[in-house]
Amino acid sequence: MRGEVLMALAAFDHAKTHEQALQRFQAFLDDRSTPLLSADTKRAAYIAVMRNANTSRDGFESLLQVYREADAVQEKERVLRTIASTPDPNILVEVLNFLISEEVRDQDIIYGLAGISLEGHEIAWRWMKENWNFVTNKYGGGTLTHFIRDIISPFCSKEKADEVEAFFRSRVTSAFAMNLKQSIEQVRIKARLVESIKQERQPLQHLLKQFACKG
Structure with a gap:
């Protein structure tokens, strides 16, 4: 649980967590056997590095180097799970582009796709549309469904669901048709939930404005 909590704090940009994580990551770069960055806290540190990559690109480059130098599969996987958590487009x-390069095994790309930041899904969707022919030619089966699920499912608007449907109308194949349908339905369900919450809040907001005026 300690690692999970720290990852959540890092993902939500908790300042003290970032400060400690970046210090410990630097200690790790200086000495890969340092006890300051244990196995259960590495992912939190890596997330913090990528959350700060927009102000310090050195961290991103260093994390790539960690991946390239790692002998253990677990360490490479740990980096891939966190490297897409950056908010920088x-x-x-x-x-x-790194995930689809020859440096990453085809079966490992799913780890990176699952770690895309909340802010990053619009950029990832745009990137996927631009690279769709390459993606479909290189990947198949389960990997292809991860592209669809992990990039599309986090959306939560009717407009985005319509946009996704329009893009795939002439591109869908039996290999991912069911996965696409499920992902779009998830978007529509969340869109209805968002709209429901907005409608519930409107009377309350109106009441608060009236109260504020009376005050």
């Missing part, structure tokens, strides 16, 4: 595009 330009760096995220670099990460996505």
Whole structure:
């Protein structure tokens, strides 16, 4: 649980967590056997590095180096699970291009796709549309469904669901048709939930405005 809590704090940009994580990551770069960055806290540190990549690109480059130098599969996987957590759109595009490069095994790309930041899904969707022919030619089966699920499912608007449907109307195949349908339905369900919450809040907001005026 300690690692999970720290990852959540890092993902939500908790300042003290970031401060400690970046210090410990630097200690790790200086000495890969340092006890300051244990196995259960590494992912939190890596997330913090990528959350700060927009102000310090050195961290991103260092994390790539950690991946390239790692002998253990677990360490490479740990980096891949966190490297897409950046909010910076330009760096995220670099990460996505890295994931489909020869440096990453085809079966490992799913780890990176699952770690895309909340802010990054619009950029990832745009990137996927631009690279769709390459993606479909290189990947198949389960990997292809991860592209669809992990990039599309986090959306939560009717407009985005319509946009996804329009893009795939002439591109869908039996290999991912069911996965696509499920992902779009998830988007529509969340869109209805968002709209429901907005409608519930309107009377309360109106009441608060009246109260404020009376005050």
